[in-house]
Amino acid sequence: MTSLRPLMRLTRALPLRPAMVGVLHSRFKYTQHQGVKGIRNRKSFFEAQMQAGQHGDEDHEEAERGDSNGNLADMRFLDDRAYDEVAGGAMRISRDIASTQQVLILQPYVKWSAKRQKIPSDVRPVDQLAEASALIHSLPNWQVAKALKVPLESLERKTLFGSGKMVELKALIADLRQEKHLTCLFVSKGTLSFAQKRFLEAEFRLPVMDRYSVVIQILRLHATTAEARLQVAMAELPYIWSQAKDASVTQTRRQGYSLTDLQKEILRTRERKLRAELDRVRRQRQLLRQKRKQQNYPIVAVVGYTNAGKTSLIKALTVEDALQPRNQLFATLDVTAHAGQLPCNLQVIYMDTVGFMSDLPTGLFECFVATLEDAMLADVIVHVQDLSHPCHAAQRSHVESTLRSLAFNVSGGDSATSQLPPIINVYNKCDLVSQPSSDAAVHHISARAQTGLEPLLADIEEQILAATGRRKLQMRVPSGGPEMAWLYKNAAVVDTVADEAYPNRLMMHVVISQRTLDQFKREFL
Ligand SMILES: Nc1nc2c(ncn2[C@@H]2O[C@H](COP(=O)(O)OP(=O)(O)OP(=O)(O)O)[C@@H](O)[C@H]2O)c(=O)[nH]1
Numbered sequence: 240m241t242s243l244r245p246l247m248r249l250t251r252a253l254p255l256r257p258a259m260v261g262v263l264h265s266r267f268k269y270t271q272h273q274g275v276k277g278i279r280n281r282k283s284f285f286e287a288q289m290q291a292g293q294h295g296d297e298d299h300e301e302a303e304r305g306d307s308n309g310n311l312a313d314m315r316f317l318d319d320r321a322y323d324e325v326a327g328g329a330m331r332i333s334r335d336i337a338s339t340q341q342v343l344i345l346q347p348y349v350k351w352s353a354k355r356q357k358i359p360s361d362v363r364p365v366d367q368l369a370e371a372s373a374l375i376h377s378l379p380n381w382q383v384a385k386a387l388k389v390p391l392e393s394l395e396r397k398t399l400f401g402s403g404k405m406v407e408l409k410a411l412i413a414d415l416r417q418e419k420h421l422t423c424l425f426v427s428k429g430t431l432s433f434a435q436k437r438f439l440e441a442e443f444r445l446p447v448m449d450r451y452s453v454v455i456q457i458l459r460l461h462a463t464t465a466e467a468r469l470q471v472a473m474a475e476l477p478y479i480w481s482q483a484k485d486a487s488v489t490q491t492r493r494q495g496y497s498l499t500d501l502q503k504e505i506l507r508t509r510e511r512k513l514r515a516e517l518d519r520v521r522r523q524r525q526l527l528r529q530k531r532k533q534q535n536y537p538i539v540a541v542v543g544y545t546n547a548g549k550t551s552l553i554k555a556l557t558v559e560d561a562l563q564p565r566n567q568l569f570a571t572l573d574v575t576a577h578a579g580q581l582p583c584n585l586q587v588i589y590m591d592t593v594g595f596m597s598d599l600p601t602g603l604f605e606c607f608v609a610t611l612e613d614a615m616l617a618d619v620i621v622h623v624q625d626l627s628h629p630c631h632a633a634q635r636s637h638v639e640s641t642l643r644s645l646a647f648n649v650s651g652g653d654s655a656t657s658q659l660p661p662i663i664n665v666y667n668k669c670d671l672v673s674q675p676s677s678d679a680a681v682h683h684i685s686a687r688a689q690t691g692l693e694p695l696l697a698d699i700e701e702q703i704l705a706a707t708g709r710r711k712l713q714m715r716v717p718s719g720g721p722e723m724a725w726l727y728k729n730a731a732v733v734d735t736v737a738d739e740a741y742p743n744r745l746m747m748h749v750v751i752s753q754r755t756l757d758q759f760k761r762e763f764l
C-alpha cells in the first residue's frame with residue numbers, strides 16, 4: 240500500500256494545500272524531451288534567471304551562513320526552476336512526484352558471455368527485476384504496468400535491444416498504452432548512455448528512465464533534512480554532466496540534449512553553493528561528533544542493505560516512537576542518533592544509516608559517503624541482513640565490501656589503519672523464514688516480532704565493553720554518600736545491594752572505564 244505521508248510532505252514542500260494536489264496532475268507534466276528542446280530556444284528565460292541569481296547572491300550568502308545559533312541555513316537556492324529544467328532534460332524526472340505513472344520495467348541481462356560470470360550467482364535476473372519493482376513501488380502513485388526480463392548479448396549496444404526485440408517491445412508497448420495508459424519506461428540498468436536513451440525514446444515515444452534517475456526520484460522524495468536534500472542535489476550533478484558529455488560525443492546537438500553555456504553556468508553555480516553549504520553542515524556534524532565523544536557515549540552504528548530493517552531494529556532496541564520503518568527503499572537518508580540502554584544500564588547511541596544497494600553508479604553513492612563515515616568511527620557496527628530476501632548472501636557481501644572501502648577512505652587511503660570496528664552480524668525478518676539458517680555465528684532476530692533481541696543486546700554489550708575498555712566492577716561505598724551520587728552520574732550502575740558485613744555501606748555493581756575509575760580514585764581515595 241502506498242503511504243500518503245511522503246505525498247503530504249511533498250505538498251508541504253511545494254507549498255500547496257492538499258486540496259490542490261488534484262490540480263497538480265494536470266498542471267505539472269512529466270518532463271519530456273520536447274521540454275528540453277523548447278528551453279534551448281528560451282535563452283532569455285535563462286538569462287533572466289541568471290541575473291536574478293546574481294542579484295540574489297548576497298541574500299544567499301547571508302542565508303548560507305545560517306543564524307548565530309548555528310541553525311541550518313535557508314536553502315531556497317535548491318528550488319530553482321532553471322536548474323529543474325536542465326535536470327529534467329537529463330534525468331527525465333521532475334519535481335512533481337504526485338502525478339500517477341504507469342511504468343513498464345525492463346530488466347536487461349546478459350545471457351551468455353564472460354561478463355555474466357562476474358555477477359554473483361545468487362543475484363538472478365528475476366531478483367534484479369524484483370528490486371526494480373521495489374524501486375518503483377517506493378514512489379507513491381507510481382505503478383508497475385508490467386515487468387519483464389530481457390536477455391541480451393551485451394548491455395553496451397547503442398540501441399540496447401536487437402531489432403527483433405525492438406519489434407516485440409513496440410507491440411507490447413502499444414498494447415500497454417491502450418490497456419494501462421502506460422506513461423514511461425524504466426530500463427533497470429545503472430546508467431543508460433545518452434545515445435541509448437535517445438534511441439529508445441524516439442522508437443517507443445515514451446520517456447525512458449534508468450536506475451540512476453529512478454533512485455534520484457526516490458531520494459528527492461525521502462530527503463527531508465537539510466543535509467539529505469543537499470546530498471541528493473549534489474548526487475544529481477554528475478549524471479547531468481555525463482549525459483551532456485555523452486550527447487556532445489554522439490553529436491546530436493541539433494536534435495537532442497546538450498547544455499548551453501548559460502546552463503553550464505547554472506550547474507557550476509549550483510555546485511559551488513552546494514559544496515559550501517555541505518561543508519558547513521559537515522562541520523556542524525563534526526562538532527556534534529566531538530561533543531558525543533566528550534560525553535563518552537559508546538556508539539553502535541546500524542548498517543545494512545536498504546530495507547533490511549535497520550530502523551526497525553533501532554526502534555525495537557530503543558522503543559523510540561518517532562522512528563518510522565517503511566516498506567520503501569531508501570526510507571532513511573540521514574545518519575540519525577538514538578539513545579538506548581544496554582542490559583547493564585550503560586547508555587549507548589544507536590546510529591541509523593542510509594541503506595546500501597548494489598548496481599548504483601558510484602557518483603550517486605559518493606554523496607552519501609560522508610554521512611556513513613560516522614559509522615566507520617563507531618565502537619561497534621551491527622550489520623542487519625534480511626534473511627527472508629532471496630539475495631541476502633549477495634547483499635551481505637556487497638555491504639561488507641562497501642564497508643571495507645569506506646574504512647579505507649576514512650583512513651585517508653592507508654590500508655594499515657583502515658580497520659573496521661567489530662561487526663555483529665544479524666539476520667532479521669526470521670519470522671518470514673520457515674527454515675532459519677544454521678549459522679550460529681549470526682544472531683537470528685525479528686525486529687518486528689521482537690524475538691532474539693536479548694542475546695543480541697548481550698553481545699552488543701560485550702563488544703562495547705571490550706571496544707571501549709569498560710569493565711564491570713563491584714564497589715563498596717558509604718550508603719547515601721557522595722561516592723554513590725558520583726557513580727550514578729559518571730558510570731553505569733547495574734544494581735546496588737545492601738552489604739551484609741557493613742550495615743552503613745552498599746555494594747554497587749558498576750560498568751566503568753579505566754579513565755573514570757582513575758577520576759573516582761583521585762576524588763575519593
Ligand atoms: N516481517 C518482518 N518485517 C520487518 C522486520 N523488520 C523490518 N520489517 C519491515 O521491513 C520494512 C523495512 O524496514 P526498515 O526498518 O524501514 O528498513 P531499513 O533497513 O531502515 O530501510 P532503509 O532505511 O530504506 O534502508 C518495513 O516494512 C518493516 O516493517 C521483521 O523482523 N519482520
Ligand SMILES: [Mg+2]
Pocket residue numbers: 549550551564570571591592
Ligand atoms: Mg531506515
